[in-house]
Amino acid sequence: IKMHTNCRGGLYPRTKDIYRFDVPDDKVSWDVEYKEYQPVDYTAESVLQQPPWADPDIRKSSEPVKIKWNSLDNNIDRQTFGKKYDIYNHVPRNPHGRTGIIGRGLLGRWGPNHAADPIITRWKVVDGHKVKGQDGKPVLQFIAIQRRDTGDWAIPGGMVDAGELVTTTLQREFSEEALNALNLTPEKRDKLRKCLKVFFKNGKEVYKGYVDDIRNTDNSWIETVAMNFHDDNGTSVANLALTAGDDAVSVKWLDIAQSLKLYANHKEFMKKVANDLNGSW
Numbered sequence: 375i376k377m378h379t380n381c382r383g384g385l386y387p388r389t390k391d392i393y394r395f396d397v398p399d400d401k402v403s404w405d406v407e408y409k410e411y412q413p414v415d416y417t418a419e420s421v422l423q424q425p426p427w428a429d430p431d432i433r434k435s436s437e438p439v440k441i442k443w444n445s446l447d448n449n450i451d452r453q454t455f456g457k458k459y460d461i462y463n464h465v466p467r468n469p470h471g472r473t474g475i476i477g478r479g480l481l482g483r484w485g486p487n488h489a490a491d492p493i494i495t496r497w498k499v500v501d502g503h504k505v506k507g508q509d510g511k512p513v514l515q516f517i518a519i520q521r522r523d524t525g526d527w528a529i530p531g532g533m534v535d536a537g538e539l540v541t542t543t544l545q546r547e548f549s550e551e552a553l554n555a556l557n558l559t560p561e562k563r564d565k566l567r568k569c570l571k572v573f574f575k576n577g578k579e580v581y582k583g584y585v586d587d588i589r590n591t592d593n594s595w596i597e598t599v600a601m602n603f604h605d606d607n608g609t610s611v612a613n614l615a616l617t618a619g620d621d622a623v624s625v626k627w628l629d630i631a632q633s634l635k636l637y638a639n640h641k642e643f644m645k646k647v648a649n650d651l652n653g654s655w
C-alpha cells in the first residue's frame with residue numbers, strides 16, 4: 375500500500391480554520407501506535423444537508439442506520455478496489471492510513487467515494503509531423519481541465535452517481551467539463567452523446583484504485599477508474615472544440631511529459647499512458 379501525501383497536513387480545502395492534525399510519515403499506518411493522535415472532526419455543511427450524493431451522519435443518528443459496508447448497497451457501491459476496509463467506531467477506516475481528520479470533510483460517502491477519470495489522448499502534430507520529445511519518442515497530448523476548487527490542472531473526472539455505469543460517468547464528466555455540455559441545447563447534447571458513444575467504445579484501463587486527493591479523511595476517500603481513449607490519427611475527438619464547463623474553469627490539450635504538475639496523483643496515470651502508447655515521457 376502506497377502512502378498518501380496530499381491528504382495530510384495543512385488547511386482542509388474550502389475551509390478557513392480546519393487544520394489537519396499532523397501525521398508524520400512514520401505515523402501514517404494504523405499498525406503504528408500514535409498515542410497523541412487527536413484528529414479534527416469535520417464534515418462540510420453541504421454534506422450534512424444530505425444531498426442525494428451524501429450519506430446520513432451515522433455517528434449522530436439515534437436510530438441505527440443500516441449500511442452494507444464492503445458491498446453493493448442497493449445502488450451505492452461501497453466496495454473498494456483494494457483489500458476490504460475495516461470498520462472502527464461504526465465507520466470505515468481509510469485503508470491508506472491516518473489523514474489528521476475524521477468525519478467526511480467534503481466527501482459524501484463514508485468509505486470509498488467512486489470517481490471516474492477519462493484520459494483523452496492524441497499525438498502532438500506540428501506542420502503535419504509528430505513532435506518528438508527529448509527521449510526521441512513522439513509526444514502525446516491529453517485533454518486537461520483546470521479545476522475551479524484548487525486551480526490545478528487535472529483529468530476531467532468526476533464522481534460516479536448512485537447506480538450509474540462507469541462508462542456513462544466517463545462520457546458525462548468529459549462532456550460537462552471539457553465540452554460544456556450542460557450549456558448545450560438538448561438536441562445538440564444528444565448529437566454529442568451519440569458521437570462520443572462511438573469514440574468511448576475503445577477504452578483502455580490505466581488505473582483502478584485509491585486517489586491521493588486533498589479531500590480524503592480517515593473515514594472517507596476517493597477511488598477511481600482511469601481509462602484512456604486514444605485518437606490515434608487525430609480525426610475524431612481530437613477535432614472537437616473545447617469549452618470549459620461545470621467545475622472546470624479552463625480546458626486545453628496538455629503535452630504529456632515528466633515535468634507535468636497535476637492534481638492528486640493524476641501524473642502517475644499519465645506516466646502509465648505514455649508508457650502504454652510508447653509516447654515520450
Ligand code: RP5
Pocket residue numbers: 489490491528529530531532533585587596598621638
Ligand atoms: C479526483 O477528483 C479524481 O481522480 C477525479 O478526477 C476527481 C473527482 O472529483 P470532482 O472532480 O467531482 O470534484 O480525486
Ligand code: MG
Pocket residue numbers: 531532533547550551620621
Ligand atoms: Mg464534474
Ligand code: MG
Pocket residue numbers: 530531532533547551621
Ligand atoms: Mg470533476
